[in-house]
Amino acid sequence: xxxxITDNLKNALSFLNRGRLTEASIREGMQKVRQALLEADVNxxxxxxxxxxxxxxxxxxxxxxxxxxxxxxxxxVHNELEELMGPVxxxxxxxxxxxxxxxxxxxxxxxxxxxxxKLARMLKADNKKPFLVAADLQRPAAIEQLRIxxxxxGVPVHTEDPAETTPLKVCQNGVKRAxxxxxxxxxxxxxxxxxxxxxxxxxxxxxxxxxxxxxxxxVCDAMTGQDAVNSAKAFNDALEVDGVILTKLDGDTRGxxxxxxKAVTGVPIKFIxxxxxxxxxEAFHPDxxxxxxxxxxxxxxxFEKAQQEMDEDEMLAAQEKMREGKxxxxxxxxxxxxxxxxxxxxxxxxxxxxxxxxxxxxxxxxDPEKDLKRIDGIIxxxxxxxxxxxxxxxxxxxxxxxxxxxxxxxxxxxxxxQFGEMATxxxxxxxMGTMExxxxxxxxxxSASNDPTGHIRMQKQRSRRGPVDVRKAKDDKKKKRKDAxxxxxxxx
Amino acid sequence: xPDRDIYEEKADSTMGFFxxxxxxxxxxxxxxxxxxxxxxxxxxxxDEAKLKQFEKRLLLTDMGFEATSAIVxxxxxxxxxxxxxxxxxxxxxxxxxxxxxxxxxDVRYDPNKPTSPLNLQSDGPTVILVAGVNGVGKTTSxxxxxxxxxxxxxxxxxxxxxxxxAAAVEQLTLWSERLxxxxxxxxxxxxxxxxxxAGCDLAADKGxxxxxxxxxxxxxxxxxxxxxLEKIHRVIGKRIPGAPHESLLVLxxxxxxxxxxxxxHFSDIVDCTGLVLAKLDGSAKGGVVVSIRQxxxxxxxxxxxxxxxxxxxxxDPDSFVDALVSEEV
Ligand SMILES: Nc1nc2c(ncn2[C@@H]2O[C@H](COP(=O)(O)OP(=O)(O)OP(=O)(O)O)[C@@H](O)[C@H]2O)c(=O)[nH]1
Ligand SMILES: Nc1nc2c(ncn2[C@@H]2O[C@H](COP(=O)(O)OP(=O)(O)OP(=O)(O)O)[C@@H](O)[C@H]2O)c(=O)[nH]1
Ligand SMILES: [Mg+2]
Ligand SMILES: [Mg+2]
Numbered sequence: 001x002x003x004x005i006t007d008n009l010k011n012a013l014s015f016l017n018r019g020r021l022t023e024a025s026i027r028e029g030m031q032k033v034r035q036a037l038l039e040a041d042v043n044x045x046x047x048x049x050x051x052x053x054x055x056x057x058x059x060x061x062x063x064x065x066x067x068x069x070x071x072x073x074x075x076x077v078h079n080e081l082e083e084l085m086g087p088v089x090x091x092x093x094x095x096x097x098x099x100x101x102x103x104x105x106x107x108x109x110x111x112x113x114x115x116x117x118k119l120a121r122m123l124k125a126d127n128k129k130p131f132l133v134a135a136d137l138q139r140p141a142a143i144e145q146l147r148i149x150x151x152x153x154g155v156p157v158h159t160e161d162p163a164e165t166t167p168l169k170v171c172q173n174g175v176k177r178a179x180x181x182x183x184x185x186x187x188x189x190x191x192x193x194x195x196x197x198x199x200x201x202x203x204x205x206x207x208x209x210x211x212x213x214x215x216x217x218x219v220c221d222a223m224t225g226q227d228a229v230n231s232a233k234a235f236n237d238a239l240e241v242d243g244v245i246l247t248k249l250d251g252d253t254r255g256x257x258x259x260x261x262k263a264v265t266g267v268p269i270k271f272i273x274x275x276x277x278x279x280x281x282e283a284f285h286p287d288x289x290x291x292x293x294x295x296x297x298x299x300x301x302x303f304e305k306a307q308q309e310m311d312e313d314e315m316l317a318a319q320e321k322m323r324e325g326k327x328x329x330x331x332x333x334x335x336x337x338x339x340x341x342x343x344x345x346x347x348x349x350x351x352x353x354x355x356x357x358x359x360x361x362x363x364x365x366x367d368p369e370k371d372l373k374r375i376d377g378i379i380x381x382x383x384x385x386x387x388x389x390x391x392x393x394x395x396x397x398x399x400x401x402x403x404x405x406x407x408x409x410x411x412x413x414x415x416x417x418q419f420g421e422m423a424t425x426x427x428x429x430x431x432m433g434t435m436e437x438x439x440x441x442x443x444x445x446x447s448a449s450n451d452p453t454g455h456i457r458m459q460k461q462r463s464r465r466g467p468v469d470v471r472k473a474k475d476d477k478k479k480k481r482k483d484a485x486x487x488x489x490x491x492x
Numbered sequence: 493x494p495d496r497d498i499y500e501e502k503a504d505s506t507m508g509f510f511x512x513x514x515x516x517x518x519x520x521x522x523x524x525x526x527x528x529x530x531x532x533x534x535x536x537x538x539d540e541a542k543l544k545q546f547e548k549r550l551l552l553t554d555m556g557f558e559a560t561s562a563i564v565x566x567x568x569x570x571x572x573x574x575x576x577x578x579x580x581x582x583x584x585x586x587x588x589x590x591x592x593x594x595x596x597x598d599v600r601y602d603p604n605k606p607t608s609p610l611n612l613q614s615d616g617p618t619v620i621l622v623a624g625v626n627g628v629g630k631t632t633s634x635x636x637x638x639x640x641x642x643x644x645x646x647x648x649x650x651x652x653x654x655x656x657x658a659a660a661v662e663q664l665t666l667w668s669e670r671l672x673x674x675x676x677x678x679x680x681x682x683x684x685x686x687x688x689x690a691g692c693d694l695a696a697d698k699g700x701x702x703x704x705x706x707x708x709x710x711x712x713x714x715x716x717x718x719x720x721l722e723k724i725h726r727v728i729g730k731r732i733p734g735a736p737h738e739s740l741l742v743l744x745x746x747x748x749x750x751x752x753x754x755x756x757h758f759s760d761i762v763d764c765t766g767l768v769l770a771k772l773d774g775s776a777k778g779g780v781v782v783s784i785r786q787x788x789x790x791x792x793x794x795x796x797x798x799x800x801x802x803x804x805x806x807x808d809p810d811s812f813v814d815a816l817v818s819e820e821v
Contacts, residue, residue: 041748109629141665144662221747248626248711251625251753276709
């Protein structure tokens with residue numbers, strides 16, 4: 001399943017391992033890295049500077065003599081990227097015994113209002129008393145949006161009638177009110193604006209001057225392309241930004257904007273947004289971002305592990321079956337077992353770009369290994385015939401299997417359904433190119449509302465989002481299982 | 493928000509697409525100093541260093557490595573080592589870009605007939621489904637589109653299909669009040685497909701011309717949300733056979749290469765018939781539509797040039813290309 005995942009950089013650079021390494025071939029290799037950066041949306045000049053610097057370092061280093069120049073070069077690139085995007089500074093510099101004022105700014109639709117809610121929620125969890133101010137008088141229903149968000153995280157919101165006020169007045173009055181109500185952090189939500197709109201930029205500068213926020217946070221969409229440098233630079237020039245928050249990293253963007261923004265402003269990236277729900281805010285980690293930008297995570301390691309643990313022929317056979325739609329529960333179990341030999345799901349996740357952060361989140365999601373074991377047990381309780389033809393499993397067979405595996409019959413059902421879905425997905429994936437396939441793996445992992453075990457886990461697809469729902473659904477399910485157990489006991 | 497008559501004739505309302513776009517681009521503070529044509533002063537030999545400068549200008553538009561390489565390669569083949577005549581180079585580059593953007597069919601809509609890019613039905617309501625990732629400008633573009641259609645004498649129903657994001661329904665409702673058009677809403681958390689269905693219902697019953705369905709922003713990699721979108725699409729077709737007649741994907745002009753992934757995933761689910769390129773009034777060029785057109789054939793139909801109701805223009809590939817690698821910017 002993992003064959004070719006490393007197409008990207010490793011393959012592009014593999015020529016380095018053949019023949020004699022020269023300064024020229026390193027330079028050539030670096031052109032591939034440059035291409036990867038450009039494809040990840042790193043700004044042209046930033047990418048060029050980066051490559052120039054790293055090339056010097058690589059030539060100066062002992063790369064030429066090393067046994068595995070590809071690895072070494074990737075290592076150097078990775079380190080430099082990490083260094084450029086660091087150092088880590090997750091602090092909002094909240095002042096003790098004094099009201100701290102935070103101001104959000106950024107282009108339209110970047111995620112300011114949502115991030116206000118996320119920050120307020122985070123601060124509240126940290127025993128602070130946050131207070132929100134709705135200073136976007138421009139966009140229809142922006143005030144209402146912040147009001148609803150404030151309500152859902154239990155934080156007061158200062159609003160004024162947009163026809164009767166100005167953004168500056170709202171901020172001034174909001175800060176006054178926050179102080180009077182004993183809040184310790186005020187967050188000002190401002191309207192989205194273009195950095196080329198002089199009038200609106202002047203409006204922000206005025207708020208900055210008259211209200212004097214302690215921290216100005218630039219909210220930047222992680223999907224931004226080459227223009228990220230222009231907007232970030234303009235906001236920073238006008239306001240002296242203190243921190244950047246990168247949003248919408250829950251998608252498949254490579255996120256080169258992170259590098260661009262840091263390089264042109266020098267402002268640290270403090271947090272990342274990884275979902276619409278108000279608890280989807282994480283601290284920024286340059287190392288994970290570096291892997292993501294290079295489109296490799298630590299896939300190299302994963303690939304090597306996979307090669308060690310998985311039988312090549314068996315994997316090819318399985319793939320062939322998937323393509324033909326003949327993939328059965330027997331094959332599924334085999335694959336699952338060999339995958340488990342590579343380590344825990346959590347470990348594996350860490351190697352896949354963009355999923356690294358999820359390993360942490362998973363700790364809250366219960367134990368996926370248990371789920372896998374249970375699935376294994378259920379399949380074990382099936383006859384060979386059943387494993388080959390899961391659609392023949394009727395009610396009585398289902399009950400037999402369930403009691404054999406010591407689970408509820410509904411879990412057998414869920415497994416069969418998930419297997420059906422997975423088989424379809426795999427069939428689709430087998431027709432894909434490498435990068436697409438890797439994305440599909442990532443999709444699969446994310447799809448079940450950020451649950452890394454994704455489709456393997458016994459979970460229904462639902463259209464509502466956010467871990468709250470997942471947890472609630474889990475609780476519901478637990479309760480159902482308990483109830484079912486109770487009633488079973490009664491019947492005895 | 494100050495009261496504003498949305499049909500108020502603006503002084504610049506007769507401005508063509510290109511002028512408006514150039515006007516918007518002029519606001520750019522960081523005006524790029526070099527003139528692309530300077531790179532190739534007549535009489536100079538075109539060498540790799542000069543090609544590189546050219547590559548840079550193309551890449552900065554966000555058109556991507558592949559499309560850029562194709563163009564640079566063409567220049568290399570045709571011009572490297574020769575004495576350069578600027579106009580020739582210009583013709584080559586622009587022709588290449590324009591042909592990429594037009595694809596097979598010659599996409600050239602009538603800027604004087606703003607509804608010309610739309611596949612409007614002569615009998616029964618036309619349904620327009622609008623989708624895209626978070627915050628790109630879907631809801632605002634819907635208001636602008638409704639405005640165009642109303643000006644063209646069409647009756648419009650909006651369906652507030654974003655039942656997820658805070659105040660999304662209120663946002664579209666405010667626009668509908670300003671436009672004076674019908675809107676169908678349901679409480680927050682309702683299945684969006686049922687809102688879409690109700691919108692089609694209302695239009696069919698009352699004999700309205702157009703239904704525009706708003707949807708919640710969603711990242712294309714969230715499979716469960718894409719399944720939700722698929723259902724909206726399916727339910728619309730159940731209520732009105734053949735619908736949706738337009739399935740528009742809204743892209744943010746600042747978006748980089750992820751735009752390609754967006755177009756590909758959304759197209760898989762709702763079979764996009766066109767793009768709306770919003771926020772082209774900033775300094776971003778929106779060049780990613782070149783790759784999208786090249787890879788998936790989806791044409792750009794409209795461009796968004798501001799936050800107000802009439803800041804929407806019919807896409808014109810020729811002017812877009814001129815602005816993309818503009819001589820003036
Ligand atoms: N997937 C995802 N969506 C996000 C994230 N952050 C914000 N969003 C969504 O992005 C869209 C825009 O977010 P807003 O908070 O309204 O953005 P804004 O910057 O306040 O927008 P304006 O006030 O109009 O400039 C909404 O649909 C949000 O739910 C994130 O980290 N991930
Ligand atoms: N400058 C500019 N801003 C725009 C344009 N189109 C939309 N916007 C702004 O972008 C922000 C987001 O627009 P929305 O229409 O709410 O975007 P959306 O895609 O519906 O957002 P979600 O529903 O949250 O996913 C708002 O502040 C709009 O005013 C445009 O063409 N130019
Ligand atoms: Mg906002
Ligand atoms: Mg919307």
